[in-house]
Structure formats: structure tokens, C-alpha cells
Amino acid sequence: MHKKSINLHIAQQSIDDQAQAISHLRSLIDQQFSKACQLILDCKQRVVVTGMGKSGHIANKIAATLASTGTPAFFVHPGEASHGDLGMITKNDVIIALSHSGETRELLDILPLAKRLGTPLISLTKDRHSTLAKLADAALVTEVEVEACPLNLAPTSSTTAALVMGDALAICLLDARGFSANDFALSHPGGSLGKRLLLRVEDLMHQGERLPRVKVGSPVLDALMEITHKGLGMTTVHNELGQHLGIFTDGDLRRALDKGVNLQSAKIDELMTRGGVGIEANALAAEALRLMEEHSISALVCMQQGSAIGVIHMHDLLKAGVA
Numbered sequence: 001m002h003k004k005s006i007n008l009h010i011a012q013q014s015i016d017d018q019a020q021a022i023s024h025l026r027s028l029i030d031q032q033f034s035k036a037c038q039l040i041l042d043c044k045q046r047v048v049v050t051g052m053g054k055s056g057h058i059a060n061k062i063a064a065t066l067a068s069t070g071t072p073a074f075f076v077h078p079g080e081a082s083h084g085d086l087g088m089i090t091k092n093d094v095i096i097a098l099s100h101s102g103e104t105r106e107l108l109d110i111l112p113l114a115k116r117l118g119t120p121l122i123s124l125t126k127d128r129h130s131t132l133a134k135l136a137d138a139a140l141v142t143e144v145e146v147e148a149c150p151l152n153l154a155p156t157s158s159t160t161a162a163l164v165m166g167d168a169l170a171i172c173l174l175d176a177r178g179f180s181a182n183d184f185a186l187s188h189p190g191g192s193l194g195k196r197l198l199l200r201v202e203d204l205m206h207q208g209e210r211l212p213r214v215k216v217g218s219p220v221l222d223a224l225m226e227i228t229h230k231g232l233g234m235t236t237v238h239n240e241l242g243q244h245l246g247i248f249t250d251g252d253l254r255r256a257l258d259k260g261v262n263l264q265s266a267k268i269d270e271l272m273t274r275g276g277v278g279i280e281a282n283a284l285a286a287e288a289l290r291l292m293e294e295h296s297i298s299a300l301v302c303m304q305q306g307s308a309i310g311v312i313h314m315h316d317l318l319k320a321g322v323a
Contacts, residue, residue: 010150017148021157022164028141029168036096036122036138037172040071043120044092047073051098052106054155055162059098062166069170070179078106091117096166099123100142100158102130111135124162140165199285204320205302205310206232212311213238216245220256220266223248234299236308237272244308245269247276247301278303281310285322288312 040047047066051059059075066073076088089095095114097107102125111121115135123136126143133139142165148156173179206212212230214223216239226235227250234249248268256263256271278301279288288300292314302310 014148014156017146018157018160021144021161024144025142025161025164032138032140036140036169037176039094039120039122039138040173041176043094045090047071047094047096048076048089049073049096050076050078050107052078052104054159055098055100055104058159058162058166059096061163062096062170065167065170066173069174070177071170071173078110089114089117089119091119094120094122096122096124097132098162099132100126100155100162102127102132107132124165126158199320199322201279201283201285201288201302201312202281202310204285204316205281205312206230207310211308212236213308214268215240216269218268220263220268220271223268224253232299232311232313234311236301236311237268238308242307244301244303244306246272246274248272276301280304285317285320289317289322
């Protein structure tokens with residue numbers, strides 16, 4: 001069986017068509033878009049996003065984006081809505097209904113019931129004169145010249161345009177609400193951004209019995225035992241009052257050996273690094289990562305009121321997903 005060769009021009013043309021569809025959306029951001037934003041900002045409960053087929057997949061994504069950027073939202077399948085799920089919608093919600101044609105029967109069957117409740121409706125269609133757009137309190141238009149398909153049939157440019165319009169709506173609302181990176185982190189605690197913005201040094205540091213520490217004047221061999229026992233490649237050094245004086249690391253040990261220092265008789269204060277790079281225990285873990293990268297080190301002393309109360313290691317940041 002003869003295999004037809006892959007035409008890369010088709011792929012490139014598909015991307016061009018969709019890029020053109022997105023670019024055209026700029027001219028479609030108008031007062032209807034502003035009205036849609038205001039309806040959602042005034043919403044007392046949640047945004048209900050609905051759509052059938054490919055529009056349903058896009059509607060589901062728009063609902064997820066809204067929910068993660070400060071606008072409580074969920075997706076309702078129009079087919080299920082007519083069999084009981086319509087009870088999930090209240091007059092205090094706002095509906096966003098997606099239909100490229102604006103004539104999708106499953107949507108048009110349920111919207112009169114929603115309108116009877118007085119639930120505001122935002123439509124997202126290719127035609128502001130469609131039935132769905134005429135029913136809407138705010139009609140968003142995502143007209144496209146051609147689908148990114150040689151047959152001009154498969155929903156491609158149209159679904160991309162709908163998704164981008166939904167994203168524009170979510171981002172505009174994010175800005176209007178003053179939604180911050182910290183707010184985003186609170187709704188994404190399992191993600192890398194959430195970890196960077198929520199985790200603090202004190203959440204990860206080795207403290208108490210796990211903190212490597214020796215008193216100034218101790219033999220270097222005692223320090224080596226402490227480093228081996230705690231497994232962090234370093235130990236802190238403190239005075240009689242418990243105040244932090246410095247650190248002794250694997251690097252300090254190598255430098256001492258290069259100089260031919262007699263480790264049997266040497267004291268820790270002869271070889272330690274005075275002070276060392278430290279960080280406040282209540283600082284963000286992301287700041288600890290920045291300091292480690294800046295100074296090319298793998299551990300930081302965690303400070304509180306002049307005393308070393310912990311140590312945080314690069315491995316801790318990697319394990320927590322911060323690095």
C-alpha cells in the first residue's frame with residue numbers, strides 16, 4: 001500500500017490560520033466584553049460554563065482557568081443539564097454558553113429555563129445575530145474566516161479563538177480583582193509556583209536534634225563526627241552563649257588538608273568559616289534557593305535573633321519541589 005508523504009506546508013498553514021484567527025480577536029473586544037466582565041464581577045455565586053461537543057471541551061477549560069484565577073466557576077454539560085443538572089444553576093450565578101454557530105439545540109433547550117430564573121447569560125459565538133447571542137445579556141463574538149483544516153470543516157480555528165477569548169476574559173477579571181501571585185499559589189499549593197510562594201525556610205530546615213552544631217574550641221575531629229552524624233556536609237559553630245559564630249564544611253576540611261593541617265590537634269575555630277551565609281527562618285524557601293545559587297553553596301544557616309536555629313540544604317529544596 002502506497003503511503004502518502006507528509007505535507008509540512010499543511011501544518012504550517014494550519015498554524016497561520018489559527019494565528020490569524022487569534023489576531024482578529026483584538027478587534028472584537030468591545031463594550032459587550034466589558035459588560036460580560038461586569039456581569040461576572042457582580043456575580044454573587046459562581047460562573048457556570050457550558051457547551052456541546054468541541055465547544056464543551058473548550059468550555060471546560062475556560063471554567064478551570066476562571067476557577068484558578070479568582071473567579072469561582074464550574075462546567076455543566078448541556079445534555080446532562082436537561083436531565084437534572086440544571087438544578088445546579090441558581091439566579092445568583094452567571095452562565096457562559098459556548099456555541100460556534102449559536103444554534104446548538106441542546107443549549108437552546110435549557111437556556112429559557114435558566115433565563116426564567118433571571119440568571120445572567122453570556123454567549124460566545126461566531127455570530128452576534130444568532131439565537132444564542134440574541135438571548136444573551138452580553139454577546140461575545142469569535143468569528144473566524146476559515147477553520148485550520150483543508151476541508152474547512154474540523155473545529156480548529158474556531159475552538160482556538162473561543163479558548164483565547166475565554167482566557168482574555170479570565171485575565172481581565174484577574175486584573176480587576178487584584179488577584180496576585182500569592183492568591184494563585186493558594187489555589188495551586190501542589191504546583192511549583194505554590195511551593196515557591198508558600199513554603200518558608202522554617203518549614204524545611206533541620207532543627208532541634210537534627211541541627212549540626214559544635215562549640216567553639218572543640219577539636220576538629222568532634223566537628224567531623226557531627227558532620228558525619230547529621231549528614232548535611234557541614235556543622236554550625238556557636239559560643240558559650242549559644243550565639244552563632246560560623247560554619248565548618250566539607251570545603252573547609254579539604255582546604256585544611258591541602259595546607260597539611262594536623263587534624264588530630266586542630267581546633268574548630270582555627271579552620272571554620274566565620275559567619276557564613278545565613279537566612280532568616282521565616283524567609284521564603286525560594287529565597288534560600290536564590291542565595292545558594294548566588295554563592296554556589298549547598299546549605300544555609302537558618303537564623304533567628306542572632307542564633308542558628310536550623311540548617312536548610314539544597315536537597316531539602318529539591319525534595320520539596322522548590323528547586
